[in-house]
Amino acid sequence: MRIQLAYRFIGENEEELTEMLKKICSIIGKSGNEVYCPALDSKKPKEKKYLFLNTLDKINESDALLAIIRTEDKSEGMLMEIGHALAEKKIFILAIQKDLRNTHMREFADKVIEFEDTNDLYDNLGKLKF
Numbered sequence: 001m002r003i004q005l006a007y008r009f010i011g012e013n014e015e016e017l018t019e020m021l022k023k024i025c026s027i028i029g030k031s032g033n034e035v036y037c038p039a040l041d042s043k044k045p046k047e048k049k050y051l052f053l054n055t056l057d058k059i060n061e062s063d064a065l066l067a068i069i070r071t072e073d074k075s076e077g078m079l080m081e082i083g084h085a086l087a088e089k090k091i092f093i094l095a096i097q098k099d100l101r102n103t104h105m106r107e108f109a110d111k112v113i114e115f116e117d118t119n120d121l122y123d124n125l126g127k128l129k130f
Helices: 014-029 048-061 076-087 118-127
Strands: 002-007 034-036 064-069 091-097 111-115
Touching (some): 002 014, 002 048, 002 076, 014 064, 014 118, 076 091, 091 118, 111 118
Parallel strands (some): 002 034, 064 091
């Protein structure tokens, strides 16, 4: 399965986010899936508009979108990516911090993974059958 990652980037600690995304890609890849993560793509466009359009193209090529929500803070880009994936009838997998309640994302997801911390997220992704 080809899986696209979506996550909040603006306002995050880039180094911590990169390490988390590398670990998630490794976990998902171990089960034979192909994972695309824009933050880890050295060939991604530099301009925001073209980066976003490229991300939408990658969603179109994917079977599923895995969105990772760790905070109540909204991410415009991630919300647009989720909306695009839903419009394209992609499988929507939501990984969300367990205590977050100020969102309707759970209602739209085909699969919901709730986690307490990053290690719990890794454990749950390792058990997930794609």
